[in-house]
Amino acid sequence: xxxxxxxxxxxxxxxxxxxxxxxxxxxxxxxxxxxxxxxxxxxxxxxxxxxxxxxxxxxxxxxxxxxxxxxxxxxxxxxxxxxxxxxxxxxxxxxxxxxxxxxxxxxxxxxxxxxxxxxxxxxxxxxxxxxxxxxxxxxxxxxxxxxxxxxxxxxxxxxxxxxxxxxxxxxxxxxxxxxxxxxxxxxxxxxxxxxxxxxxxxxxxxxxxxxxxxxxxxxxxxxxxxxxxxxxxxxxxxxxxxxxxxxxxxxx
Ligand SMILES: [Zn+2]
Numbered sequence: 556x557x558x559x560x561x562x563x564x565x566x567x568x569x570x571x572x573x574x575x576x577x578x579x580x581x582x583x584x585x586x587x588x589x590x591x592x593x594x595x596x597x598x599x600x601x602x603x604x605x606x607x608x609x610x611x612x613x614x615x616x617x618x619x620x621x622x623x624x625x626x627x628x629x630x631x632x633x634x635x636x637x638x639x640x641x642x643x644x645x646x647x648x649x650x651x652x653x654x655x656x657x658x659x660x661x662x663x664x665x666x667x668x669x670x671x672x673x674x675x676x677x678x679x680x681x682x683x684x685x686x687x688x689x690x691x692x693x694x695x696x697x698x699x700x701x702x703x704x705x706x707x708x709x710x711x712x713x714x715x716x717x718x719x720x721x722x723x724x725x726x727x728x729x730x731x732x733x734x735x736x737x738x739x740x741x742x743x744x745x746x747x748x749x750x751x752x753x754x755x756x757x758x759x760x761x762x763x764x765x766x767x768x769x770x771x772x773x774x775x776x777x778x779x780x781x782x783x784x785x786x787x788x789x790x791x792x793x794x795x796x797x798x799x800x801x802x803x804x805x806x807x
Contacts, residue, residue, distance in 0.1 A: 570655035587648035621651020667781035689731030776805035
């Protein structure tokens with residue numbers, strides 16, 4: 556069992572949210588009970604995750620996509636009211652970490668995705684950003700585009716969209732989890748053979764074809780499952796609390 560304040564302090568030390576300019580508040584977003592014995596992690600703090608966490612007796616939920624995004628209606632009405640009502644009624648704490656969870660060099664979404672896909676990290680994708688969200692790296696050996704698509708499908712349990720803008724073998728890759736299709740320009744600047752992210756836009760397909768790069772949209776949800784799990788396992792070990800990851804399937 557751990558006090559909420561102690562858990563929050565550890566997350567702040569680990570993820571350094573003050574180092575990021577983000578679109579949402581990072582940290583404790585909704586306060587629940589003081590003592591935490593069980594933590595549930597998930598990608599998004601949607602209604603089904605809260606209901607499942609309540610069912611499992613969670614004292615805290617930790618997610619990548621929380622609430623209070625810049626430009627959203629701040630009023631507690633409709634869907635947002637219902638989610639927060641469920642949390643408060645159940646006295647479940649909600650912790651949310653967005654960019655700090657993408658960027659953590661070992662436990663973050665990008666580091667964990669690299670591990671899963673067998674990519675060796677070489678550096679950051681964002682130039683001049685010490686805490687780059689997204690990375691560039693190298694595969695152990697050159698591989699055909701369709702073979703890499705198969706690896707992604709096997710490891711993430713979801714078939715990626717593969718735009719083969721070239722038939723060159725893939726050696727160096729860039730990646731950024733989630734909705735980072737616009738970072739394809741940074742991938743081109745980095746001179747890699749392939750770019751992997753979660754989502755695609757209409758224009759991404761043309762950029763991949765005309766710039767001659769392999770592009771993979773491997774799923775926003777699918778690419779962002781692994782950071783929260785790594786953090787949850789870390790907290791469970793550190794504080795001797797129980798951790799369970801709950802996947803609320805999402806095809807996007
Ligand atoms: Zn995301």
